[in-house]
Amino acid sequence: MDGDEVVIIGAGICGLATALALHKKGIKAVVMERSESLRNVTGAAIGIRPNGWRALDQLGVAEILRRTAISIQWQMKKRK
Template sequence: MDKRRAVVIGSGIGGLTAALALHRSGWQVTVLERAGSLEPVGAGIGLAPNAQRALDVVGLGDEIRSLAAWQGEGGMRAPSGRWLARTDAAAAAE
């Protein structure tokens, strides 16, 4: 029987995590990326709790947590700019 095949478009965090999960489930996976190379660009990345849980499922959660660094304050704002939720590094670590 032939392997199941999947094509993942984009090699960002979501695409590579999906490709890894499919590959570990026995799929033959092809990842397509528009960029000519994958190199650090110096941008910060924020992961929502559900994204972190997905990384836990594929066995990368603890490694990603070990690389994490909270910088400054953060939170969520309404379209008007009013803070809806706000936290700092100490509270986030806790």
């Protein structure tokens, strides 16, 4: 690698978000992932809190996620 480059280990949500943020700042990043392919995990979900949405807004990807995401409303039942 030449110049200012960053190596990011893991192509999960955090690794890819970090790479995108660095790219927007003009910093080159290489993302390395151990897995050879994407895995489909049945029943998996990602919960994003308000601060997470603000970060995704800053990265410019929140709007497309809002259009494609499924909102899940969860309520706890009161104990008697």
